[in-house]
Amino acid sequence: MFYRILGLLSGSREIKFCDRDGVALTTTPVSFVCRDLPNFLIHTFYACFAFTAAIPLFIFLYLATALFRPAQLKVNQGERLCYLKTDFWFDLRAGGALTHTAEFIDAGLRTGHDIQVVSADPLVHYHLRTKVEVVTPPACMTDFPAKLAQIEYNLRFPLLAFARIRRFKPALFYQRYSANNVSGVLFSYLFRRPLVLEFNSSAVWAAKNWSGSRFILLEKLCEKINLRGAARIAVVSEEMKRRLVRAGVPEAKVIVNPNGVNPAKFSPAIDCSAVKRALPEGKMLVGFIGIFGQWHGVLTLAAAVKHVVRECPAAHFVIVGDGPLKNDMMRILEKDGACDHATFVGVVKHEQAPAYLNACSILVSPHEDMADGSPFFGSPTKLFEYMAMGKGIVASRVGQLREILEEGVDVRFVEQRKPEELARAISSLIKDHEQCRRLGAKAREKAIATYTWEGNFFRCVQPAPSPRDDR
Secondary structure, eight states: OOHHHHHTTTTTTTTEEEOOOOOOOOOOOHHHHIHHHHHHHHHHHHHHHHHHHHHHHHHHHHHHHSSSSOOOSSOOOOOOEEEEEEEOOOOOOOOOHHHHHHHHHHHHTTOEEEEEEEEEEEEEGGGGOOOOOEOOOOOGGGEEEEEEEEHHHHHHHHHHHHHHHHHHHEEEEEEOOOOOHEEEEEEEEHHHHHEEEEEEOOOHHHHHTSOOOSSOHHHHHHHHHHHHHHHEEESSSSHHHHHHTTTOOOGGEEEOOOOOOOTTOOOOOOOOOOHHHHTTTOOOOEEEEEEEEEOTTHHHHHHHHHHHHOOOOOOEEEHHHEEETHHHHHHHHHHOOGGGGGEEEOOOOOOGHHHHHHHOOOOEEEOOTTTTTTOOOOOOHHHHHHHHHHHEEEEOOHHHHHHOOOOOTTTTEEOOTTTHHHHHHHHHHHHOHHHHHHHHHHHHHHHHOOHHHHHHHHHHSSSOOOHHHHH
């Protein structure tokens, strides 16, 4: 609406809004007065109504989670699981979030569970082997702040999904935690079935540090409801567990469940001949895959390139992915005269990633702590994919990376944000093929033994040991 008004005030006779597929929405002065403005006023009334109606729901669930114990996981839990995905990440095509959701569901199906997926997004790029029940957020809310749409979705999602879930009769609800949504807790109380909450990061922390939001009362309220109402909270790292325990969540309720890998998909046996033909010939390839965010350490990676090629002229970097720091990476490479020593592949489909990783001899994960100085709390999906590829790995000694890998056994560790140290570790593996091979073999052994997606799924849904089991 803001841009429509701005366009009309500029004197434009026609305004077009185009998406990346070329689909256009056209506004003219006549259509604005006769269509857009009346619709906006109606949508404003609806947004106010939805906000008012959602407040009693939040208050009810806040009191219910304070007074009543959530339904607990039982030994005879059953085989049916309802997976709730309520975040507004539409048309996601790559990244750890997509990989985790797709592989978690697929692992559950492979182990014999019947899984119903209810989502805000059709998940077409996830290639799931089960039907996705879609509850589409209303298009009329796009003229308002995202928070209003999230609040409205707490009413829309349960109302439209209730009948479908009742027919399915799940024994367990599993929700990927999303900002300002309490649907999983509501369903858990309505059906008296336990909720497992996948808690990857705090919406309160994200609102403060990423959105710069000052009004975070709603995020705090919804987060409190979710943490109280879940029978089990699955976090990806020990650091995230420590944060929740410090916030008052009972320690016994929280399990650390790192991300995983499908070692059949990510394997040194993957054919990478086509990928190699598209890359510089006769080079020792060093690979990275991920989103170019601050905590991925991509600026350190870019700054290390010149040091590596100075020591090992045959080295060439293959960088798969994209993100907000790509231009900064390019500027560093250009300043260092190293642009010819790196190939930016761009975002690739998940099923194409193994070929790119297998084309490389060394894989790099230069993660670093968060921009606000707090410890890195993630569980990089790429780390487990690197391990399964059986390649030599160079990684930063931060967060979960230092807990999973062991220096000199399955990784070469470096200190974060130190390009020259990163370069030395990469160069040492380029020169020592036997060490590179040995580290990679041990890393793959560990991935297969401990970090498969089946193991990730089982840790989430298995009941807690009974006192008898403990004895």
